[in-house]
Amino acid sequence: MPKAVARRLDKVQRDFLWGGGSEVKKAHLIKWEAICEAKSNGGLGLRKLVLLNKALLGKWVWRLAIDRDDLWKQVIIEKYGQEGHGWRAKKAIGTIGVGVWKENMEGI
Numbered sequence: 001m002p003k004a005v006a007r008r009l010d011k012v013q014r015d016f017l018w019g020g021g022s023e024v025k026k027a028h029l030i031k032w033e034a035i036c037e038a039k040s041n042g043g044l045g046l047r048k049l050v051l052l053n054k055a056l057l058g059k060w061v062w063r064l065a066i067d068r069d070d071l072w073k074q075v076i077i078e079k080y081g082q083e084g085h086g087w088r089a090k091k092a093i094g095t096i097g098v099g100v101w102k103e104n105m106e107g108i
Contacts, residue, residue: 006049013046 017035019026037043067073 001049001053003050003053006053009049 014032018028034042035044036046036048039045063070064073064076
């Protein structure tokens with residue numbers, strides 16, 4: 001997901017928790033970092049979406065390197081090529097390729 005979308009979703013979460021829809025500004029009684037802490041550490045367990053997205057993108061890069069004969073990998077390699085000993089597809093140039101995959105590769 002694009003960083004701008006992840007940041008906007010984080011803002012929606014903060015606004016909901018702190019009553020951002022109201023006209024009157026409210027005091028924040030707790031830091032956002034404390035809210036994002038694990039429940040076992042006293043937080044609410046909410047995740048920062050920018051970091052979660054990077055972790056999921058890293059997982060796809062790992063799968064691109066490890067998965068040998070999976071259909072999804074064959075499609076990506078056929079469409080974009082391969083470089084870096086299987087760690088990444090070649091960078092898409094111009095309007096060639098699927099926008100979602102190009103966005104994923106730029107996020108890493």
